[in-house]
Amino acid sequence: MSPLHASFLALTSAYAGMAALAFAMDRHHAQLTGAQEVPLARQRLLRCAGALLLAAAGIPCVLAWGATVGPVAWLGWLSAGALGAAGFIGAAARVAAGVACAAAAAAVLGLVHGV
Known part of the structure; x- marks a missing residue:
């Protein structure tokens, strides 16, 4: 995997994961939907998806830069x-x-295709 491809996958995964975690919060969910509270099932789904996407952002970093530099690039x-x-x-x-x-x-398509 090239460093450019890994950078794209890591950035898209990280952005999507952070956005999912943000929309799991009442304040940002209200900006999106107008509802004052996030339903519990949706909140759990967004948190799980966000955590998985953030973890998945580390895969292309480790594949492209190795186990020593990859985690630093991931951060x-x-x-x-x-x-x-x-x-x-x-x-x-x-x-x-x-x-x-x-x-x-x-990001998911790129990870599935690239790994």
Whole structure:
């Protein structure tokens, strides 16, 4: 796996995971849907999906850069995904949710195809 491909997969996974975790919170869910509280089932689903996507972001990093540099790159991409999600959700929550869904789909397809 090339470093460019790994970077794309890690960033899309990290962004989608951070956005899922953000939308599991009442405040950001209210920005998205207008409902004041997140239903418990949806909250659990978003948290599980976010955690899985954040963990999956480490796979291409370790494959591209090895076991020594890969975790460091993974932490960097997690930070970049968090920054992107925080900025995008604050500006346009609905658009951020759509981009997060597309990013999650691209990341999962890329991971399945690339690994």
